[in-house]
Amino acid sequence: MVAKKTGTAQEAGPGAQAHAGAEALAVRPGEDPWTEAEAEEARAGLRADAERIRAEIDASGQALAGLMRDSGGGAGDDEADTGTKNITREHELSLAANAREMLRQTEQALVRLDEGTYGSCENCGNPIGKARLQAFPRATLCVDCKQKQERRG
Template sequence: MAEAPKTAEPTGPRRSESETRELREALTERLEELEAERETHIADMAAAQRERLADSAGDDQVDAGSKTVEHEQELTVVRSITDRINQMHRALERLEVGDYGICEKCGKPIPAARLAVFPSATLCVDCKQLEESR
């Protein structure tokens, strides 16, 4: 007889259902804020691009270069927000499997103070410092 596949046991701290629900709500709320922020930036960026195109008659190389730099800065902001959105999705996935709040490198709990400031943290302070020193 074939053995039933084993489900992975959560490795993170045991949380009550209400703690997990509160965390999920907080992470989801932050995710929604980031998504709204990204949409606002995208809309602003589109409006600025339309304005730059309409106002480009007679531009010299410096004007064109300035507009390109502005556009690149706007894209950088949107990419940064998108990265944070992806991190929040990852945090929600980790919460569902029970790994939220556990360092991905050393397996130790990530301090609650760090998670309060950076809810999508995947590394404890020590491992993050090690990573940044490289």
Template sequence: MAVHGNEDPWSAAEIAEVRDELLAERARLLEELGNAARDHLELVRQSGEGAGDDQADAGAATWEREHEMSLTFNSRALLAQTEHALERIAEGTYGICEECGNAVGKMRLQAFPRATLCLTCKAKTERR
């Protein structure tokens, strides 16, 4: 695993800790997505029952459905990032910037284990 010159190399225990954290995050996200799917089905079922609802009730129901869909989209994106990080650990490419090939930085990965870009490349993408 790549590190900056001033950082200690990753130990097996540190990699295992990051992997365990990512696995726990994946399990949490999968549970969250399962709950969201059930909630969405319930909202759809309830929307068919509201034929006599006034505009405010219909608007609130629409907002709630859109909010649930937004949360689900975010959870799916986090799940994809988490699974990608786990794949990178398994392949031995974890910690290597996907843009420039330099080290992402151990401290950065400990703070944000799904990071795929070094700070320089991340800053460049955010300016675009």
């Protein structure tokens, strides 16, 4: 079943294809429907982001391996050296965790594009907005739900 373009929720039927048509993607009232070219541009951008993020995760893993190898028990290090190494290692761990989360969000956006649910708010089901998704393709919440989330958190 294909949802209305300005509807609040979308369902993929049992015969859902590998890529849902752009016409199935939600848009806000007054927005032009997604074209196949726009949907493919979003898909290509997300794939490129995923590839870039995977490379960052690999580089971060190599940097962490080097930091762990170089920490070697701290023999001969003074407290400042040990502290600097610990801070650097924690920073790399944080960057790696952020990159893994961004990759998860990117991969989930690709799944939503393929299923035809891209553009629907995961909280309320209303359209996120085509312009918002073109600016931030990993968005999962409409502006109203995102603002509510930020006020709470």
